[in-house]
Amino acid sequence: MMALRFGILGTAGIARRRMLPALRAADGVEPVAVASRRLDTASGAADEFGLVAVEGYQALLDRDDIDAVYIPLPTGLHAQWIEAALAAGKHVLCEKALVPDLATAEKLVEQARAAGLLLMESFMFLHHSQHAAVRAMIADGVIGEPRVFTSAFGIPPRPDGDVRYAADLAGGALLDVGVYPIRAARLFLGPDLTVAGSVLRTDPKYGVDVAGSALLSTSDGFTAELSFGFEHAFRSMYALWGTKGRLSLPLAFTPPDDHVPVVRIEDENGVREVPLAADRQFVNIAAAFARTVREGGDFAAHGDDILAQAALVSAVRAPSLPD
Template sequence: MSPVPTGRDGPAGSPVRMGVLGCADIALRRMLPAIAAADSARLVAVASRDAAKAERVAARFGCAGVKGYRTLLKRDDIDAVYIPLPPALHFEQVAEAMLAGKHVLCEKPLCTTRAETAELMELARHHRRILTENYMFLHHSQHTAVQSLLDEGAIGELEVLSASFGVPPLDPTGFRYAPSLGGGALLDVGVYPLRTVQMYLPGKPEVLAATLRVDSATGVDVAGTVLLSAPDGTAAQLAYGFRHSYRSRYTLWGGQGQLSAERAYTPPEHLKPVIRLQQQDRLTELTTPADHQVHNALTAFTDAVLTGRNGPLGETESLLQAQLAEDIRNIARITTN
């Protein structure tokens, strides 16, 4: 593709000037500290519908506090925005940001439907803006190590991928338990194992079967399972939810062994993740270097803004991800409790 104009007023090589729409927990804990510490970005402003909250967060991170998302988008000293709002709000806010000339880093999932995802991708192309769906775990080097072992034939031909991500019950007053805000386990934690499928299975996987357990009190799904198959028959078995003990792992099972990433999705930056290679008569534990996937994800985005190229994690992957999530909802056997 042709390079996208950066739409930046600053000199070449200067940091990407960023604003943040919302003061969500993920922003406060992970992304705002990363932006504030990055060489490739400069945190300019944080917006909230609550002026006092915006000011408190801004004081904490040394930037401007702004009341209202549109007020921030009107600023001419911002090149790009990070959007950590609930999923159902993404479509409107991402569209407004791009129409205001901003590049966008948006928390996963980009949208709650494939149709909205496709519309935003078309809008990004039309306005020549960078639009990135923020799956931070993809930027951790442990997955490169797993891929290298797979390419070297450590487990032979891949037959089955198993992946699971579960967390204990979350704040019942939060957006995850609100259907109108795009809540539910599939879009919150299920998308991690689902995105793992694209990392290792060839072609476009098909959803063969799925289950969703729906909480009758809130109307959101709180757990689920999925069975998928790649065109060549390679299978994927996924499980997820937020009524579980913590688990964050995937296993690749082949003809000569299996590879497991034990802290696959949310490893702390100081952790040295262990990859387990189990073969016929041998168990090998490989300690991979500590890595900062939040910093890496931010750097990948700012590099895309500066160069006009969105890298390997772009439109095709986001559209397939949205389609698979939609297929799961359409095919799933639903139980309530």
């Protein structure tokens, strides 16, 4: 079967460091071209990976040798270029957060469905085998009945001029790092989640949120305690606390390909550590995207996932007040 031919809209760091190498390594994928607003910028990435350099994002979308695009642009530019890519008949893998609000997510999901195209939000961590291993442990009762999920993702302050601080490009901690703990909570607690409360701290210098916390809950009282921000020592973890013990996983969201995960389990018998296999989550998501397109996978499920995520993110930003 013919490989899925990819174009890349933008030369962001995550594209050059992680996704372009992954697209080259993934089964069923052929990266073809990379675009930037300036040809010299596109040429730098293209020369590094043996691709065609294209000046301008629309010029890449107009090519007939591209089946799908990967979009690593700032969040505030996602909607414009997702819409343009879908209009050009391209499947879309877009970096998180897909868009800043639920209404825009609904519009783009409807456009993708009407066109019969795959639109996927690139939560690459979901494609690392460590999380399936943890879920299997939970199902086996290693900590009893889960009661509380805790997760944090924080990074040190960024330098002035970093796009994460650009209010006009939908910057801010919630959309950059906060979406990871929210998506992880959904992975372990399921779809029955509402936002009980949240706090965001906005930096007046930048006009974007730089830190936040949220409390989510299911209808039966299973809670998720989430924290995130740009003014922290690095932390990327989640833990589950149950009736018989506690399980935690450090470096949950951004492990290097050669990282050997270690699950820490604490119970009445003491503490033990369980090593897991290293994995390549960027390669895995690229291959999964291509497989879904080429084998006629469930496009609708990805649309539903986008909407569920956007609804929770919107609720964390503006939680409803109690009656």
